[in-house]
Amino acid sequence: MDPTHSHLPTGPLLGPDQTAERLPYAALVRELARLLHDAAVQVPPRLVLPLAQGGSLFVMPAMDQHTAITKLITFTPGNAGLGKPAIQGDVLVFDVASGERRLVLHGPTVTARRTAAVSVLAAQRLAPCKGGPVLLVGAGVQGKSHLQAFAECMAVTEFYIASRSLESARQLAAHAHALGLKAKVVTDANAALVECPMAVTCTPARQVVLSGLPRPDGFIAAVGAFTPQMAELGAGLCQHFATQGSIVVDTGDAAHEAGDLLQAGLDVLRFSSLADVVRSESPQPGGPVLFKSCGWAGWDLAAARTALAWLPGR
Numbered sequence: 001m002d003p004t005h006s007h008l009p010t011g012p013l014l015g016p017d018q019t020a021e022r023l024p025y026a027a028l029v030r031e032l033a034r035l036l037h038d039a040a041v042q043v044p045p046r047l048v049l050p051l052a053q054g055g056s057l058f059v060m061p062a063m064d065q066h067t068a069i070t071k072l073i074t075f076t077p078g079n080a081g082l083g084k085p086a087i088q089g090d091v092l093v094f095d096v097a098s099g100e101r102r103l104v105l106h107g108p109t110v111t112a113r114r115t116a117a118v119s120v121l122a123a124q125r126l127a128p129c130k131g132g133p134v135l136l137v138g139a140g141v142q143g144k145s146h147l148q149a150f151a152e153c154m155a156v157t158e159f160y161i162a163s164r165s166l167e168s169a170r171q172l173a174a175h176a177h178a179l180g181l182k183a184k185v186v187t188d189a190n191a192a193l194v195e196c197p198m199a200v201t202c203t204p205a206r207q208v209v210l211s212g213l214p215r216p217d218g219f220i221a222a223v224g225a226f227t228p229q230m231a232e233l234g235a236g237l238c239q240h241f242a243t244q245g246s247i248v249v250d251t252g253d254a255a256h257e258a259g260d261l262l263q264a265g266l267d268v269l270r271f272s273s274l275a276d277v278v279r280s281e282s283p284q285p286g287g288p289v290l291f292k293s294c295g296w297a298g299w300d301l302a303a304a305r306t307a308l309a310w311l312p313g314r
């Protein structure tokens with residue numbers, strides 16, 4: 001749907017539930033793929049300003065022929081231990097032709113859902129084995145969104161959950177059970193890799209959380225680290241993927257943002273991007289696959305396009 005013809009009210013401010021309602025995972029995954037084929041999309045480098053106490057302010061613009069967005073969020077890693085959200089902010093959505101503000105989306109909800117949708121898109125295209133169980137390392141907001149997205153879009157019914165907080169892992173397992181899914185809390189994420197053909201690391205990335213080697217048919221989506229200083233994966237694990245399998249990054253910006261890969265001494269510029277994969281008809285090379293996701297305003301633009309196309313009853 002052309003967002004300029006949408007019948008949504010002008011410029012509504014949407015809360016978490018309203019934002020989530022307009023970003024169903026299946027529709028969001030489809031829009032992400034469409035966006036990667038859209039030559040009109042423009043995404044300049046994001047601006048990152050350091051804040052006190054180790055936080056950061058992210059300013060992330062993007063546009064296509066019809067829609068322009070700016071994502072304004074703060075990332076405060078210290079909040080994770082205080083019961084406060086680590087990511088806060090909004091995504092402002094404008095009509096290109098008129099300059100009119102169309103929507104204000106809840107930033108943390110957009111981040112959670114589009115990140116999980118990007119991981120699903122990567123898994124659909126890259127995972128050698130697309131069945132479960134899926135190992136989730138991290139049981140916070142991203143753990144929950146990835147559980148829901150993989151269940152809804154890839155029909156995964158079984159999850160292993162590892163977290164530094166046993167209570168958080170138990171809560172996410174209970175959520176999975178409430179959805180009719182199987183979930184098992186594990187204390188050794190590295191050992192669980194043997195049983196899980198797919199895994200997602202989605203932690204605050206203050207320290208390495210996964211260093212065991214993957215299965216030969218393994219797929220790992222690493223989403224928690226998005227600055228050069230952050231890393232979830234051990235250097236040896238990253239190097240294993242580079243020599244024994246393949247590594248795909250979400251965008252070329254990972255060349256200066258993918259801390260996991262940079263700290264492993266890898267030349268990130270030599271790795272294919274998700275856009276390369278989506279646009280190519282060539283089969284992927286064999287062996288285990290690492291998908292490194294750092295975030296990109298283009299993903300938020302895809303979320304805005306999805307939300308603008310949403311109408312009740314459709």
